[in-house]
Amino acid sequence: MTASPSTTPTSFAAPKGVPDYLPPESAEFVAVRGGLLDAARRAGYGDIELPIFEDTNLFARGVGESTDVVSKEMYTFADRGDRSVTLRPEGTAGVMRAVIEHGLDRAALPVKLCYAGPFFRYERPQAGRYRQLQQVGVEAIGVDDPALDAEVIAVADAGFRALGLDGFRLEITSLGDDTCRPQYRELLQDFLFRLDLDEDTRRRAEINPLRVLDDKRPHVREMTADAPVMLDHLSDEAKAHFDTVLAHLDALSVPYVINPRMVRGLDYYTKTTFEFVHDGLGAQSGIGGGGRYDGLMRQLGGKDLSGIGFGLGVDRTLLALRAEGKTVGSSARVDVYAVPLGADAKVRLAVLAAQLRAQGVRVDMAYGDRSLKGAMKGADRSGASIALVAGERDLQAGTVGVKSMATGEQVDVAMNDLVAEVLSRLS
Numbered sequence: 073m074t075a076s077p078s079t080t081p082t083s084f085a086a087p088k089g090v091p092d093y094l095p096p097e098s099a100e101f102v103a104v105r106g107g108l109l110d111a112a113r114r115a116g117y118g119d120i121e122l123p124i125f126e127d128t129n130l131f132a133r134g135v136g137e138s139t140d141v142v143s144k145e146m147y148t149f150a151d152r153g154d155r156s157v158t159l160r161p162e163g164t165a166g167v168m169r170a171v172i173e174h175g176l177d178r179a180a181l182p183v184k185l186c187y188a189g190p191f192f193r194y195e196r197p198q199a200g201r202y203r204q205l206q207q208v209g210v211e212a213i214g215v216d217d218p219a220l221d222a223e224v225i226a227v228a229d230a231g232f233r234a235l236g237l238d239g240f241r242l243e244i245t246s247l248g249d250d251t252c253r254p255q256y257r258e259l260l261q262d263f264l265f266r267l268d269l270d271e272d273t274r275r276r277a278e279i280n281p282l283r284v285l286d287d288k289r290p291h292v293r294e295m296t297a298d299a300p301v302m303l304d305h306l307s308d309e310a311k312a313h314f315d316t317v318l319a320h321l322d323a324l325s326v327p328y329v330i331n332p333r334m335v336r337g338l339d340y341y342t343k344t345t346f347e348f349v350h351d352g353l354g355a356q357s358g359i360g361g362g363g364r365y366d367g368l369m370r371q372l373g374g375k376d377l378s379g380i381g382f383g384l385g386v387d388r389t390l391l392a393l394r395a396e397g398k399t400v401g402s403s404a405r406v407d408v409y410a411v412p413l414g415a416d417a418k419v420r421l422a423v424l425a426a427q428l429r430a431q432g433v434r435v436d437m438a439y440g441d442r443s444l445k446g447a448m449k450g451a452d453r454s455g456a457s458i459a460l461v462a463g464e465r466d467l468q469a470g471t472v473g474v475k476s477m478a479t480g481e482q483v484d485v486a487m488n489d490l491v492a493e494v495l496s497r498l499s
């Protein structure tokens with residue numbers, strides 16, 4: 073079908089609040105994601121690839137109906153079979169679903185899993201707050217050992233530092249366990265109900281009083297400044313657990329500050345809870361967060377096993393690196409750029425390019441019969457440190473011109489020696 077002359081071409085933009093990562097900056101994004109994930113793999117976490125969408129109830133039950141994430145921010149829709157599905161707003165609930173469904177907890181414990189990918193939250197977009205966000209996460213399930221809490225935290229800390237990031241701090245607290253939480257909740261509610269709260273806030277205090285401590289309005293902050301905090305009301309067991317986590321962090325030289333008023337946006341946390349905060353990012357300062365979740369697996373129909381994990385924001389880590397004036401990964405797209413002058417040279421250089429790629433060298437080539445000048449411009453833009461130039465005469469002589477892009481110096485190298493010459497120049 074041909075378009076009628078009156079049809080106007082439509083142009084599209086990415087959905088609101090969703091970033092595109094384009095070359096050359098996208099190389100940094102990939103390096104950040106890879107760097108954070110490598111830190112997890114080095115500690116024995118195995119990759120898990122999960123669906124981007126799940127049964128809506130999984131998140132409602134797992135993350136908590138009273139959270140903003142579930143009540144306001146989910147991308148929920150009915151599929152063509154009229155099932156309610158939701159684009160995953162976070163990773164932990166899906167991992168627990170998979171562990172239960174596939175019986176991964178029947179193997180040696182803890183089950184250690186890591187993942188990376190996009191998550192979706194219908195938040196108000198602003199700098200560092202996106203509707204499609206990218207995380208690297210880990211979950212260690214089935215062992216309630218404070219040493220494991222410290223490992224999870226140390227892995228995140230090492231991941232950030234390996235990227236060169238250092239302007240962040242780790243905030244940590246304990247949200248208590250089954251024995252001390254209910255009493256603390258009552259204590260906090262008693263305190264809150266004595267305040268002159270508006271109706272909405274009062275309702276929040278009834279459903280989840282901790283959320284009121286997270287209220288950013290100055291008058292509420294003032295009123296709740298002396299509110300009791302969980303840390304002062306821990307059971308002996310939860311306190312011992314927390315103290316051991318801190319002792320391990322000290323031994324591992326992972327710096328932290330205790331923040332007894334930390335409130336996380338997800339409901340499943342118990343005991344150790346933490347956030348990595350970067351001051352160069354403005355309001356969206358959380359570059360990662362996580363904690364232990366005692367009741368989640370049971371809540372989702374599995375065994376009564378505890379777990380601990382983190383989610384690190386790849387987008388925000390990239391922004392934090394920029395704020396520190398640091399770059400990661402190579403901005404050069406390739407190492408070598410081939411410039412053929414003529415059809416025969418194009419075949420020979422294409423073969424050499426394939427041989428070099430087989431040796432792990434990144435190679436691109438000028439296509440489209442460009443002039444020498446135009447092709448050299450392409451070489452420049454590619455970031456290559458070596459250009460390979462060949463025309464008719466070079467083919468007859470059995471050589472290729474090898475040009476250093478830094479100095480402009482060019483020498484002829486015999487075809488047969490070319491791969492070795494390039495490898496030695498790049499090493």
Ligand code: HAM
Nearest residue numbers: 162163201202205358359360361362363381382383385
């Ligand atoms: P979370 O704190 O909701 O935790 O998210 C983790 C990180 O994802 C945040 O610290 C932040 O860097 C990034 N992030 C969250 N929302 C946005 C957004 N709208 N735009 C950009 N970045 C964002 C979780 O998701 C838990 N599942 C972590 C966890 C794993 N806890 C235990 N295991």
